[in-house]
Each structure stands twice: as structure tokens, then as C-alpha cells.
Amino acid sequence: MSRIAACLLAALASRKEIRWGSVTLSVKGIRLDDFADHAGGVAVFETVSPVLVKHEDLYLLPEDPHFQERLTHNIRHKADVLGLPGEVEVEVLDSGPRRRFDLSKGFRIGATARIRVAAAPKLLDALREWGLGLSTVEGFGWVR
Structure with missing residues (x-):
């Protein structure tokens, strides 16, 4: 690489x-960028764009009750897609202000965040490249 x-x-x-x-x-x-060493199975990811997470058609912010649960579900889904172990622990350490984005397909609501993730090292490597949450292909949830 x-x-x-x-x-x-x-x-x-x-x-x-x-x-x-x-x-x-x-x-x-x-x-x-420097290579991140995830051999210890724990990483702290800081996003440069808002993380999008939904629960029952509502966008959640990092301080909302179901945010960690839904982000954990999203990460487990990514692990499944990649054929990697899905054991994951997520902890929100800090978050930025609420942001709303109006797009041609509707709106998105999210916030930047600093999130501690414990998972298999290969999954942590993938998350650093892929991003956190939904719509990463649209630029959301990108990791610094």
C-alpha cells in the first residue's frame, strides 16, 4: 500500500x-497521514464530518439515547459485509454541534464526534478508511 x-x-x-x-x-x-496502529484492538476516531445515525426514521445526535446502539449496529453490519469479526464496543467521548444538511434527496442531521471503538484490529483499520455511520460515500462520518 x-x-x-x-x-x-x-x-x-x-x-x-x-x-x-x-x-x-x-x-x-x-x-x-501516519499509519494508525490498531493492534491493541482499541481506537479513538475523530470525525471531520458529521456522523449520521438513524433510529426509526429520525437522525440522532451523539448525546441521544439510541446513538451508541445504532452506531454499534452500523459497525457490526460493516464487519459482516467485510467478513470480519463483529464484536464491537462503542463509547462517545465528545461531540460537536448539531448540523443540518439539505441535499437533493432530503436533509441529513448529524454532528462530528470523538468515538472510542473496541474491535478487531482489521475492523478498526477498515473503519478508519470507510468512516463511521451512514452515508460515508456522500462524505459523512469521515475519520481524521
Whole structure:
């Protein structure tokens, strides 16, 4: 993986901008994040975008009663999809303010969070890359 990252880093470092679909993005700097060691089976994830979690068609915030339960369910589902062990413990350590996002498909409500997750090391690695909660493909729940 580090060889692939090094090639991408070298290619992007020589660019002043990149096109992402119909959007032109300015490249202001490039850096490779340090590798996170999850061998101990515990990680503290800090999200850079709001984590989306739903219960009975309502979006929950990290301080809401069912948030940890539903996030645990979401992580177990991701483990199942990846064929990884699904034993997970989740603890919300801190959260940011409530944010509402209006999208073409409706709205989303969530908050950034700092969350402690105990799970298999491979699942923790996957969560760092995949993100936490729902709609990660839309940019929600991305981990720093």
C-alpha cells in the first residue's frame, strides 16, 4: 500500500489543480497521514464530518439515547459485509454541534464526534478508511 501512496503523492505534488468530475480543485499541499496502529484492538476516531445515525426514521445526535446502539449496529453490519469479526464496543467521548444538511434527496442531521471503538484490529483499520455511520460515500462520518 505504501508504494501506491508514494506514487499518488508524487503525482499530486506536481499538480496545481485536479479535476473531480465537473469541479476543479486547487492543490495547496500534499501530505501522507501516519499509519494508525490498531493492534491493541482499541481506537479513538475523530470525525471531520458529521456522523449520521438513524433510529426509526429520525437522525440522532451523539448525546441521544439510541446513538451508541445504532452506531454499534452500523459497525457490526460493516464487519459482516467485510467478513470480519463483529464484536464491537462503542463509547462517545465528545461531540460537536448539531448540523443540518439539505441535499437533493432530503436533509441529513448529524454532528462530528470523538468515538472510542473496541474491535478487531482489521475492523478498526477498515473503519478508519470507510468512516463511521451512514452515508460515508456522500462524505459523512469521515475519520481524521
